[in-house]
Structure formats: C-alpha cells, structure tokens
Amino acid sequence: MQLLLTRTQTGSLCAICAAFLFSTKAIFIKQAYALSPQVDATVLMALRMASALPFFLLISWLSRRDYSAVQAKDWGLLILSGLMGYYLASWLDFQGLMHISASLERIILFLYPTLTVLASSILYKQKLRWASIFAIALSYGGTLIVMLQEQSSSPHGSNFWLGASLVFASAVAFAAYLLTAPRLMLKFGSWHFTGLALSIACIGTLAHFALAVPAPLQLMQQLPLSVFAYGAALGLFVTVLPTVLLMQGIARLGAAQSAMIASVGPVLTILLAVAFLDEHLNGWQWFGCLLNIIGVLMISLSKNKLARAD
Structure with missing residues (x-):
C-alpha cells in the first residue's frame, strides 16, 4: 500500500526534522572546539559558511525574480539584514559557546521572539498587553x-557571564533580522530573500x-580532518537542510504551528548535550527551562501579538 502524507503531515514532519537539526548545532560546535586549540569561533564559522555558500547561491539563482520593483535602499537593507541575522548573530553565538554550556545557549537563544515583541512595542509605540508582559516575565525568569x-557550578569562572552576554547579544541580533525580514520577503520573495541573505552572511563570514x-591558508592546513567534517556538518545539516525544511513546514502549517513544534528545540538540545557532552541539568534548571518554553510559546502563538516571531 502506497503511503501518502497529507499537506499537514508533511509540514509537521519538515518542522520536526528542522527543529531536531537546529538542536544539534551547539553539540557540533562544542565537539569541534574540543578537537584542537586552534579552533575558535571565527575558524569554525568560516568552515560552516564555506560549506553552505554554494547551496544558498543555488537557491538564490533558482528563485530569482524580476527586480523592477526593488530599490537601492532595499538592496542595502538586504545586505544589512543578512550580515546582522546570520553573520553577526552566528559569530556571537559561536563565541558565547566557548564559555557556557550547550543547554544554556539554546535556552537563551530561544528568547528571540520576546525580543521582537519588545522591539516592535518600542518602534511602533504600542502598549504591551498584560498577557505579553506575563509571558515575557515567565521566559526571562526561567x-x-x-x-x-x-x-554557581561553572568551571569557566568570570567568563560565564561573558558567554551568556554574547549569546544574548546573538539573540538580539537575530531579532533585529526578523524585524526586517517580512518587508524584504515581500520585495524579493521568501526563497530568494533567504538565499540572498544567507549568501551575503557566508561571504561576510x-x-x-x-x-x-x-x-x-596555513592554519587550514594544520587543522585535523575531523574539524573540516564538523564544519561541513554545521554547514549542510545544521544550516542549509533545516532552513529549507523549516520554510517547507511554515508553507504547509503556518508560522504558529511551526513555532509550536520548534518549542521542542531547547529540550532536544538539552537531551543531546546530556548524551554527547555529559552535561546535566538539575531540577531547578528543568523548571526554568519549562518556564522559558511556556513564556516564549505564549508570545509566539498569540494571535494578537505585536510582532510575528517567525
């Protein structure tokens, strides 16, 4: 019997696979850092983006469209958006992971929908609803x-707060990208915008x-082959493939349902960190993670939220 998936089932499968692949990012990064003292955020980011660039250039080419309605300022905003969302945000994230656990990194990054709501409230001078304030308090409290x-148990000492701050700055940069993305997607088309923005980020990196x-070049010759394997995995399986799957999921399910599925991301990262990095969360940390997820879901799924977080 031939198995045919419905549009909703296909979208759900794409969103689940995307959430899982995105969740492996911090695991790959942590493992790559442990392979050689020469591997830092800049080196690993370069390997990741070099692997991803050909695919995003191909997406850009296949999804190209008429630019007659696109103005010079739109191109400028596209370049800024790509550099902000996938170059700066990623580099800050990679730097932060040198000082904090993979579990905490994922929980901090998961705050970005709350940042888009706060930024929209300030930019458009709209008052936050009490439900949004409560959700934000839950997520940040957790x-x-x-x-x-x-x-309290960090082996990194004073670098812990540096790492946490860098990852939070990464979430801020990604939230800024999300604020510009909807307008640019209307101008360029969602696929073409994604391909162009990520190609620009790759070139910037x-x-x-x-x-x-x-x-x-000399440094590259000194790196173990396993580092290149991790870089390629980050580029293909943690950047290109989940990006394509997530867009397919959103196209079939909508942003709200995709956001609900994406909420499993922090839990998946924590479980992977326990399995592969020997990280462990105590009861209070699991409780905080739960509050974070509930708060972010309330923001992401609210029909009347101030800004979309997709």
Missing part, C-alpha cells in the same frame, strides 16, 4: 533560574576569517 544554577586570522 532563563535566569537556569543561568544562576549553572553559574569568509571575509572576516581572511582579515582576522593570520596566515589563514
């Missing part, structure tokens, strides 16, 4: 519980690597 519990690292 995150703070997890942070304080980890900080490679330029950063070439300028910031002394003798970059």
